[in-house]
Amino acid sequence: MRLNEIVFTDASPIESYGPGFFRVGGAVIEGPMITSPNGTQPWAGYEDTESLLALAGKVDVIFLGTGADVAHLxxxxxxxxxxxGVGVEAMASPAACRTYNILLSEGRRIALAALPV
Structure with a gap:
């Protein structure tokens, strides 16, 4: 069987997550975080709209992880x-991380903002 290495864009994939943290590109981010082709940084949650609005025109969709359970924004x-004009898809954070990684591997213009589980 032949295996192909996945090549990501300038953004880093979500390597893991757990209670209160995410691991992205080898770095551990405590608490909510946002990752995009511009990098990964802590995120202040739903009140931090500026970080999300700054992605307008730079990504096609933001996957918004709502924590352990799916919730409405x-x-x-x-x-x-x-x-x-910013597309957003809300889902539980585990599903958002998986979806982000899959579409990132396809070279899509996406971002992830997520609350920890």
Whole structure:
């Protein structure tokens, strides 16, 4: 069987996650985080709309991990993202991490903002 190495874009894949943390590109991020082709950094959560809006035009969709369980985004956040033309898909953080990694491996223009499990 032939195995092909996955080549990611400039962004790093999610290597692992656990209670209160994410491991991205070898670095551990405690608490909520956002990762995109611009890098990985801590994220202040739903109130930090500026970090998400800054991705307008740079990514096609942001996967928003809502923690251990899927939850609806706050209406204000959803409205701001819609008004800016930023596509967002909310899902539980484990599913968001998996989906992000798959689409990243395809070279898609994506970002992930996630609350820890």
């Amino acid at each position: 706050p209406d204000v956040l959803q409205s701001q993202l819609d008004d800016a």
